[in-house]
Amino acid sequence: MAAEELSNKRVIFKDYVTGYPKEEDMILTSATVPSKVPQGSTAVLLKNLYLSCDPYMRGRMSKPINRSYTDAFTPGSVIIGYGVSKVVDSGHPDFSPGDLVWGMTGWEEYSLVTTPKGLTKIKYTDVPLSYYTGILGMPGLTAYVGFHEICSPKKGETVYVSAASGAVGQLVGQFAKLMGCYVVGSAGTKEKVDLLKSKFGFDDAFNYKEEEDLDAALKRCFPDGIDIYFENVGGKMLDAVLLNMRVHGRIAVCGLISQYNLTQREGIYNMTSIVTKRIKMQGFIEPDHKHLYPQFLEAVIQYIRDGKVVYVEDIAEGIEKAPSALIGLFTGRNVGKQVVLVARDR
Amino acid sequence: MAAEELSNKRVIFKDYVTGYPKEEDMILTSATVPSKVPQGSTAVLLKNLYLSCDPYMRGRMSKPINRSYTDAFTPGSVIIGYGVSKVVDSGHPDFSPGDLVWGMTGWEEYSLVTTPKGLTKIKYTDVPLSYYTGILGMPGLTAYVGFHEICSPKKGETVYVSAASGAVGQLVGQFAKLMGCYVVGSAGTKEKVDLLKSKFGFDDAFNYKEEEDLDAALKRCFPDGIDIYFENVGGKMLDAVLLNMRVHGRIAVCGLISQYNLTQREGIYNMTSIVTKRIKMQGFIEPDHKHLYPQFLEAVIQYIRDGKVVYVEDIAEGIEKAPSALIGLFTGRNVGKQVVLVARDR
Numbered sequence: 001m002a003a004e005e006l007s008n009k010r011v012i013f014k015d016y017v018t019g020y021p022k023e024e025d026m027i028l029t030s031a032t033v034p035s036k037v038p039q040g041s042t043a044v045l046l047k048n049l050y051l052s053c054d055p056y057m058r059g060r061m062s063k064p065i066n067r068s069y070t071d072a073f074t075p076g077s078v079i080i081g082y083g084v085s086k087v088v089d090s091g092h093p094d095f096s097p098g099d100l101v102w103g104m105t106g107w108e109e110y111s112l113v114t115t116p117k118g119l120t121k122i123k124y125t126d127v128p129l130s131y132y133t134g135i136l137g138m139p140g141l142t143a144y145v146g147f148h149e150i151c152s153p154k155k156g157e158t159v160y161v162s163a164a165s166g167a168v169g170q171l172v173g174q175f176a177k178l179m180g181c182y183v184v185g186s187a188g189t190k191e192k193v194d195l196l197k198s199k200f201g202f203d204d205a206f207n208y209k210e211e212e213d214l215d216a217a218l219k220r221c222f223p224d225g226i227d228i229y230f231e232n233v234g235g236k237m238l239d240a241v242l243l244n245m246r247v248h249g250r251i252a253v254c255g256l257i258s259q260y261n262l263t264q265r266e267g268i269y270n271m272t273s274i275v276t277k278r279i280k281m282q283g284f285i286e287p288d289h290k291h292l293y294p295q296f297l298e299a300v301i302q303y304i305r306d307g308k309v310v311y312v313e314d315i316a317e318g319i320e321k322a323p324s325a326l327i328g329l330f331t332g333r334n335v336g337k338q339v340v341l342v343a344r345d346r
Numbered sequence: 347m348a349a350e351e352l353s354n355k356r357v358i359f360k361d362y363v364t365g366y367p368k369e370e371d372m373i374l375t376s377a378t379v380p381s382k383v384p385q386g387s388t389a390v391l392l393k394n395l396y397l398s399c400d401p402y403m404r405g406r407m408s409k410p411i412n413r414s415y416t417d418a419f420t421p422g423s424v425i426i427g428y429g430v431s432k433v434v435d436s437g438h439p440d441f442s443p444g445d446l447v448w449g450m451t452g453w454e455e456y457s458l459v460t461t462p463k464g465l466t467k468i469k470y471t472d473v474p475l476s477y478y479t480g481i482l483g484m485p486g487l488t489a490y491v492g493f494h495e496i497c498s499p500k501k502g503e504t505v506y507v508s509a510a511s512g513a514v515g516q517l518v519g520q521f522a523k524l525m526g527c528y529v530v531g532s533a534g535t536k537e538k539v540d541l542l543k544s545k546f547g548f549d550d551a552f553n554y555k556e557e558e559d560l561d562a563a564l565k566r567c568f569p570d571g572i573d574i575y576f577e578n579v580g581g582k583m584l585d586a587v588l589l590n591m592r593v594h595g596r597i598a599v600c601g602l603i604s605q606y607n608l609t610q611r612e613g614i615y616n617m618t619s620i621v622t623k624r625i626k627m628q629g630f631i632e633p634d635h636k637h638l639y640p641q642f643l644e645a646v647i648q649y650i651r652d653g654k655v656v657y658v659e660d661i662a663e664g665i666e667k668a669p670s671a672l673i674g675l676f677t678g679r680n681v682g683k684q685v686v687l688v689a690r691d692r
Contacts (some may be wrong), residue, residue, distance in 0.1 A: 267612075272605065
């Protein structure tokens, strides 16, 4: 039986970006895709349900100059990112039609994935499927390994999280509270600051945009200094944090979103603190720690079921909204994890 | 019997310093000291043989604003630092006249040390006693723990050392060679660069003052990148190194001598490498690792006896030369470990 054609809206990456990305850097097109994988191939055909908007994607929009941990997007090709999908057809022995998976897919309604090793079958479906773009996906494991493995937290320590209402930050704060730490977060609107205190249980929070002096804000929140800083933003915030770290403090560098779109990055001037306070600063990315996913999943699914951890998502409906949702990350427009709903069909 | 008085030349710290320290920031005076410790005290009276000039002392010359790991010097009081001394008199059960010790003493001919817990008895005297200000003292343990504990080196890795002919750098390079690493160092004169290659066995070396582009110099020396950077200088050098680190690279931050005398520090702009390369950057100081001294001493005394490690010192003769020797560190005038010989008497 010949494969019928499915109509397939897609988001195409136009060209390399400098400075802040704009909606016009992505183009919505219509195409078609065969409803079956090529005979004899080990590909899988996915129907995409949710697409994930993540800050690291900004790096893939830049012209590839320095080697990085992700390749650049290809101008004229579909944008690639994490998503949650349903298997429509499969030539691969590990996947069958109807399977729910999460992993790397295209920003389109249907994706033909020729090497499905980047896909993980979804084990628990008693939670929103979109969670596999967030708390149970890459950002969740990022928060888990960043906090538990990189920061080596101890009960009673003081923890500071920047971009604290974001996909990763909200989880770091809650993991730190579960560990018995004193936790302060910062965010860029009153709504987000309220969320940190009322919903995620942070001990304190502040709006960094309303602080004239970040050093003073941190001294107010941490009169005895910071043991652990979970770094999501970089720039001036990192410089102020360095002045407020305690001896033997740890900084997990997860991202530096404040710097990604700057053509001239902000300088860090307080590096002497690294020596005088004997600080460990360590960058990390989730793919290096994939082997911890099963342990992470069992722990966090239980936290969710027991109501010990909550998760806030910002869901844009329709693939047409994907470009705007992605660029919104870089001005902090999203409240919680930014997801794009492509299709409700489970 | 009443104690006779000994004449005692001393180097007094004049007042807090901003910018580069000058000889005039220290004053040579003459005083006297009783030749016996006060009856019933547990003090020891030391005859100082060698005094150590170390970069960290610059921090003690600044007005105490930020908490640091060392207290500031007291204006009008004698300068304090590491030294090698002979016990002249002792009220302490652990020390007897004639003992040779190393540790914290005063910049003077004789020092009355009231709490001698900072003194270590010298176990091996078949090496120059001045070595206990360097290879067998604080700088030696600094190099040892910084390289072996903080950098977790593996055979075959690439290692870069800045200020590589200094008290610490020359040892890091030799420890790295003994480990089977590929080692490159930088220094600020042709004489020092030659020393690195001819005497200390570095695989390659360059004069950073003659390089227009530090990034290009590092790319030339490390076409495949740097696994381990032993940081002694900071500023522009650190920024260039960040661009040249390999994935999972380690940076041990021992000191930032290029920045200590600047009223406006240089900014670090390439922090994104910390994430993309998953770099661990860790500051450390030797006092945190004092428990490793016995293990370090046995290893390194054997290296010295077997000729596996050599050490170059720059010895200024006479306590009158101490101020000039100290400030010379900050312009790189010393070749090798800077020591001041106060008295030859063993």
